[in-house]
Amino acid sequence: MKKISLLGATGSIGWQTYDILRSHPEKFKLVAFSAGANIEKTRQIIEHLQPELVSVKAEQDAITLKKDYPHIEFAYGEKGLVDVATHPDSTVLVNAVLGSVGLESTLAAIRMGKTIAIANKETLVTAGHLVMSEARKYNVPILPVDSEHSAVFQSMNGENPKQIERIILTASGGSFRDQSREELKNVTVKDALNHPNWSMGAKITIDSATMMNKGLEVIEAHVLFNMPFEKIDVLLHRESIIHSLVEYDDTSVIAQLGTPDMRVPIQYALSYPDRLPLVGGKRLNLAQIGQLHFKEVDFDRYRALKLAYDAGQAGGTVLTAMNAANEAAVALFLQEKITFLQIEEIIEQIMNDHNNILLPDLETILHVDSETRKTVEGMVK
Numbered sequence: 001m002k003k004i005s006l007l008g009a010t011g012s013i014g015w016q017t018y019d020i021l022r023s024h025p026e027k028f029k030l031v032a033f034s035a036g037a038n039i040e041k042t043r044q045i046i047e048h049l050q051p052e053l054v055s056v057k058a059e060q061d062a063i064t065l066k067k068d069y070p071h072i073e074f075a076y077g078e079k080g081l082v083d084v085a086t087h088p089d090s091t092v093l094v095n096a097v098l099g100s101v102g103l104e105s106t107l108a109a110i111r112m113g114k115t116i117a118i119a120n121k122e123t124l125v126t127a128g129h130l131v132m133s134e135a136r137k138y139n140v141p142i143l144p145v146d147s148e149h150s151a152v153f154q155s156m157n158g159e160n161p162k163q164i165e166r167i168i169l170t171a172s173g174g175s176f177r178d179q180s181r182e183e184l185k186n187v188t189v190k191d192a193l194n195h196p197n198w199s200m201g202a203k204i205t206i207d208s209a210t211m212m213n214k215g216l217e218v219i220e221a222h223v224l225f226n227m228p229f230e231k232i233d234v235l236l237h238r239e240s241i242i243h244s245l246v247e248y249d250d251t252s253v254i255a256q257l258g259t260p261d262m263r264v265p266i267q268y269a270l271s272y273p274d275r276l277p278l279v280g281g282k283r284l285n286l287a288q289i290g291q292l293h294f295k296e297v298d299f300d301r302y303r304a305l306k307l308a309y310d311a312g313q314a315g316g317t318v319l320t321a322m323n324a325a326n327e328a329a330v331a332l333f334l335q336e337k338i339t340f341l342q343i344e345e346i347i348e349q350i351m352n353d354h355n356n357i358l359l360p361d362l363e364t365i366l367h368v369d370s371e372t373r374k375t376v377e378g379m380v381k
Contacts, residue, residue: 002270003031005090005114007081007105008097009045010038012201013119013145013262017094018045020267023279028270032087034080034097037061046072053087055080078104085109092270094145095120098203099327100320100369103127107362110134117269119145121216122327126320127365128223142224143269148217149224150265151243151256156225159248167221168245168253170237171297174209177238181301187340189333206330210343211297215308219319222312229313234305236295241284259284304344311351316358317368318351324372325350337380346376 004021008014014033021028032053035042039061046054046069055075056062062074075083078101085093085105093109094117095102102120107127110116111134118124124131135142144150148169156164175194176184192209193202207213218232235245243265245255258264259282267276299306304326311322329343338346350372357364 001027001029002092003029003090004092004094004270005084005087005109006030006033006094006096007084007102008095008120009033010035010041011096011098012204013096013266014094015041016263017096017266017270018049020263020270022048024276027276031089032084034084039065052089053084055084081105082108085114086112090114092117094270095123096145098201100126100323103365104362106131107134110138110140113138113140115141115143117143117145119266121146121220122323124220124223125216125323126369127362128219129359130362132223143272144224145266145269146217146220147262147265148244149220150268152221152225152246154256154268155244155246155254159246159254161225163249164227164231165247165249166231166233167225167227168233168235168247169214169217169221170235170240170242170244171211171214172208172238172240173236174211175205176209177236181341184341185339189336192333192340202334203327203330206333206343207326209340210304211302212304212308212326212344212347215305216323218305218308219312229309234297236297238293239289241289241292257284304347307344307347307351314356316356317360317364318354318356320360320365320368321350321354321372322347324369325376328373328376332376332380346379349379350375
C-alpha cells in the first residue's frame with residue numbers, strides 16, 4: 001500500500017485525487033493533507049479517509065478542527081505545507097496546490113526521498129533547475145500529473161529518449177478559441193470560466209483561455225523531459241481526445257488518447273508503474289466521436305503562449321517574474337479589476353522591465369516572486 005501526502009486537497013486536482021483515494025482504499029492510504037479555507041471539504045476528507053495530519057490556511061481553523069478531531073494533528077500556514085509534504089509515514093507527495101507556494105514543501109519532500117507526483121506547474125516553471133537537480137541528487141522520481149505531460153510520459157515508456165524528434169502538446173484553445181482578439185476586448189469573467197472540455201479550477205481555466213496554461217506546460221515539458229524548446233510544439237486540438245504526442249526519428253508518432261478526465265493522469269501517477277480500473281471512467285469511442293480536428297497555433301492570437309516560450313528560452317528569474325505576474329494578473333481579472341487582454345499586457349511589461357538572473361537560488365526566486373506581485377498590484381492601483 002502506498003502512503004500519500006496531498007497538498008491542495010480541496011482544489012480541483014486535489015479533490016479528484018481524493019476521489020481516487022476513496023475508490024482504491026486497498027492501494028492507497030492518505031496520511032497527511034493540506035487545504036486552504038474550504039473547511040467543509042476538509043471535514044469531508046477527514047471523515048472519509050482519517051489522516052494523521054491536516055494543515056489549513058488559518059490558525060483559527062486549525063484550532064477549531066482540533067476540538068472536533070482531537071486524535072488528529074493539525075498545522076497551518078506555510079510551515080503546515082512543509083509538515084504535510086515531509087510526513088514521516090508518506091512515501092508519495094501529490095503536489096496539487098495552485099501557484100508557486102508549493103515550491104519549498106516539494107524540495108523538502110525530495111530531500112526526504114519521497115516520490116513526487118506533480119500537478120503544480122508553477123513549481124517546475126519557477127524553479128525547475130532546483131527541483132530536477134535535487135531529484136537527481138536524491139534519486140527521486142518526478143511523475144507528471146498534468147494530462148499532457150502524463151501523455152508524453154506514457155508515450156515515452158520503453159523508448160530511447162535520444163531518438164525523440166519532438167514533443168507535441170495538444171491544446172483545446174480554451175473558452176475563447178473561436179473568437180478573434182478584437183472580440184476578446186469585452187469578455188467577462190463568466191465567459192472565461194466556461195471551458196468547453198475540462199472541469200478545472202478558476203485560475204487554470206483562465207490560464208487555458210489566455211493559453212498561458214499551455215505556455216507553462218511547454219516550460220514544464222522542457223524541465224521534465226530535458227527537451228530543448230525548439231523540439232516542443234503546441235497543436236490546437238478541439239476535442240481534447242489526444243492528450244499529447246511524441247514523434248521519433250524514424251517518423252513514428254506515439255500518442256496517448258482518452259476521454260477528458262483528469263482522474264486518469266492522477267491515478268496513473270499514483271499507481272505507476274501499474275494501472276488500476278478507473279471507477280466511473282468513461283471509455284473512449286472513436287466511432288461515436290467520428291472526427292478529430294487539428295490546427296496550428298497562431299502566436300499573434302495567443303500572445304501569452306509566445307511570452308512563455310520567450311521566458312523559457314531566456315531562463316533564469318524572468319520565468320519567476322512571468323509566472324508571478326500571470327498569477328497576480330489572473331487574480332485581478334477574477335476580481336474584475338482588469339480586462340481579459342490586460343492579463344498578457346501586464347505579463348509582457350513585467351518581462352520587458354525585468355533584470356534577469358540566471359540559475360537563481362531559492363531565496364532569489366522567492367524574492368523575485370514577491371516583488372513582482374507587489375509591482376503588478378501597484379500597476380493597477
